[in-house]
Amino acid sequence: MAEERAISLSPSRTRSAFTSAFMSSPRPPRKRNIELGETFVVALLVASGAGCAYLRGWEGIWRALRFSADLLLEITPMMVLSLVLAGLVQVLVPHEKVSRWLGADSGWRGLTIASVAGALVPGGPWASFPLLFAIGAAGADIGSLVAFLSAWELLAISRIVVWELPMMGGEFVFIRLVASIALPVLAGIIARRIPLPLNLPRPPRSVGRSS
Numbered sequence: 001m002a003e004e005r006a007i008s009l010s011p012s013r014t015r016s017a018f019t020s021a022f023m024s025s026p027r028p029p030r031k032r033n034i035e036l037g038e039t040f041v042v043a044l045l046v047a048s049g050a051g052c053a054y055l056r057g058w059e060g061i062w063r064a065l066r067f068s069a070d071l072l073l074e075i076t077p078m079m080v081l082s083l084v085l086a087g088l089v090q091v092l093v094p095h096e097k098v099s100r101w102l103g104a105d106s107g108w109r110g111l112t113i114a115s116v117a118g119a120l121v122p123g124g125p126w127a128s129f130p131l132l133f134a135i136g137a138a139g140a141d142i143g144s145l146v147a148f149l150s151a152w153e154l155l156a157i158s159r160i161v162v163w164e165l166p167m168m169g170g171e172f173v174f175i176r177l178v179a180s181i182a183l184p185v186l187a188g189i190i191a192r193r194i195p196l197p198l199n200l201p202r203p204p205r206s207v208g209r210s211s
Helices: 002-008 011-024 036-092 095-102 107-120 125-138 142-155 157-168 170-180 183-193
Strands: none
Touching: 036 125, 095 107, 095 125, 107 142, 107 183, 125 142, 142 170, 142 183, 157 170
């Protein structure tokens, strides 16, 4: 009996039982950290609401809420379509290809591709930022993301055709493009030199995996 008890309490069996019990126990859910940006937005919202109530009364609060509701109804369809597009990018585009073409080792080619893509993306921020987040989560590095966003802000073809060219004329558009066409790539190069990590939520392993 003593020998059987010694065998049953051997270190290897004890370690195996402890590991099995530890691995089978459910892990507690991680608490979501409140980011500094979210805290700032909430504080700004509270301060703005208090200021509006003090200066305009409750009528001002209701006018602000009505305007917000109208704006939400206006941009919600585009936001939904943009989020669907971002999900399709996650599923259809292999992450290995995104990392190869837009990752940290893509060099000038990745910055140029990101700049061209940013200039071609139409619409406002509700269209561009979900796509920016999708390619970032798929493997694009900080330089490519900065180049994409900078090109969208400076070289967006849709804004040039619809607003800038009719209102400012061809000469102004030509001068501005010549002066700013290299800025997205330059911004991407500078971003890659800044030693800060890029922390974006990664999708599940089954998403975006090529068969």
